Amino acid sequence: MLALLDPPRPDAKETIAQARALGLSVKMVTGDDVAIGSEISRQLGLGTHLLVADQVFPKDTDNNHIPIDAARAVEAADGFGRVFPENKYQIVKALQERNHIVAMTGDGVNDAPALKQAECGIAVSGATDAARSAAALILTAPGLSTIVNAIEEARAIFERITSYVYYRIAMTICIMFVVVLSYLVFGVRPLTAIMIVVLALLDDIPIMTIAYDNVKIAKKPVRWDMHRIIIFSSLMGLMALAQSFGLVLISMYWMNNAELMHVFALDLSHLQTMLFLQLAAGGHLLLFVVRNRNSVFKPPFPSLPLLLAVIGTQIVAVFICAFGIFVPAISWELIGVVWVYVLVWMVIIDIVKLIYFSVVDKREKQSENLTKAIA
Structure with a gap:
C-alpha cells in the first residue's frame, strides 16, 4: 500500500474563517472523491455536506437553464466532489440564478469557463495562461489571504x-x-x-x-x-x-x-x-x-x-x-x-x-x- 498526503496550505483554514466572518459562504469544489473532499473540508472548517457533482447535474443539464432543484441543492451544499470541468461552470451558474454574487478561484485550463462566468474570477499563483485570461484578479503570491484583503478594501x-x-x-x-x-x-x-x-x-x-x-x-x-x-x-x-x-x-x-x-x-x-x-x-x-x-x-x-x-x-x-x-x-x-x-x-x-x-x-x-x- 502506498500512502499519499496532499494537505491544504497552512493559512487556508484561517483565510476561510476570515472570509466567513465577512459574510461569505465558502464552498469546496474538487475533482477528488467525496470522501477525500469531506475530510479536507472538515479540516478547513467548511462542513462535510458534499455532493457528487454528476448527481446534481445530469448529463442532459442545460448550462444556461439550471433546474431550480439543482440550484437549491448547490446553495445548501458545503461543497462538491467528483467534479468535471463543465460542473464548475454549472455550479457558478446555479448560484447566480439563486441571486448570489459569485467569486471563484482556479488555476487550470478547465477552470477558465467558470472563472469567466463568475462575477469575480480569481486565478491563483501559478495558474495557466487560460485561467489568467479568464480571471478578473490574478494572485502573484501563493496563498489566498490576499482575497480577504481585497474584500475588505x-x-x-x-x-x-x-x-x-x-x-x-x-x-x-x-x-x-x-x-x-x-x-x-x-x-x-x-x-x-x-x-x-x-x-x-x-x-x-x-x-x-x-x-x-x-x-x-x-x-x-x-x-x-x-x-x-x-x-x-x-x-x-x-x-x-x-x-x-x-x-x-x-x-x-x-x-x-x-x-x-x-x-x-x-x-x-x-x-x-x-x-x-x-x-x-x-x-x-x-x-x-x-x-x-x-x-x-x-x-x-x-x-x-x-x-x-x-x-x-x-x-x-x-x-x-x-x-x-x-x-x-x-x-x-x-x-x-x-x-x-x-x-x-x-x-x-x-x-x-x-x-x-x-x-x-x-x-x-x-x-x-x-x-x-x-x-
Whole structure:
C-alpha cells in the first residue's frame, strides 16, 4: 500500500474563517472523491455536506437553464466532489440564478469557463495562461489571504463612494431649492454666480480626500440599494435645505423688523455672504454626518487628510467672508453666529440620521424574521 498526503496550505483554514466572518459562504469544489473532499473540508472548517457533482447535474443539464432543484441543492451544499470541468461552470451558474454574487478561484485550463462566468474570477499563483485570461484578479503570491484583503478594501471603497453619493445628492438638493425658494418667496437672489463657483471649488478638496477616509468595514456583503440611497439622500437634502432656508427666513424677518434692525443692521448683501458661509460650513459638516451610520461623535472618526482638508477650506471660507474676497464682507460676530447655527443643525441632522437608520434596521430585521418563518 502506498500512502499519499496532499494537505491544504497552512493559512487556508484561517483565510476561510476570515472570509466567513465577512459574510461569505465558502464552498469546496474538487475533482477528488467525496470522501477525500469531506475530510479536507472538515479540516478547513467548511462542513462535510458534499455532493457528487454528476448527481446534481445530469448529463442532459442545460448550462444556461439550471433546474431550480439543482440550484437549491448547490446553495445548501458545503461543497462538491467528483467534479468535471463543465460542473464548475454549472455550479457558478446555479448560484447566480439563486441571486448570489459569485467569486471563484482556479488555476487550470478547465477552470477558465467558470472563472469567466463568475462575477469575480480569481486565478491563483501559478495558474495557466487560460485561467489568467479568464480571471478578473490574478494572485502573484501563493496563498489566498490576499482575497480577504481585497474584500475588505473593496467594502471600504464602497462605503466611501456611498458617503460621497449621499453628500453630493443632498447638497445638490439643498443649493438648488434654496435658490428657487428664496426667489419665489421673497424675490431675492440668495447667492451670486461667483459664490456658487467658489463653493464648488471649496468642495473639491474635501471630496478628493474622501478616498482616504476611515470607514467601518461591513460584516456582510454589500450591494447597491438605489431605493435607500435616494430616500436617505433626499432626507439629508431636505434637512440641509431646512437649515439653509431657515437662515434665509431668519434674515428676512430680521430685515423687516425695525426693532431688530436697530440692534444690528442687516441687508441683502449680508444675507448672501452668510448663506455662502452656511453652505460652505454646513455642507462639510453634513459630510461628517453622512459618512457613516454611527453618530458623528462616535468612531470611525474622519481620517487626518479629510479633517485637514475640511479645516483648511473652512479657514479659507471664513477669511473670504471676513475680508470680502469675491463676496460682500461681514463682521466676525456674524461669522460666529453662522458657525453656531450650523453646529446646532449638525446635531439635529445627526439625530434624524440615527432615527432613520434605527427604523430601517428594525424593518429589515422584521423582514428577515418573516422570511425565516416562511422558509
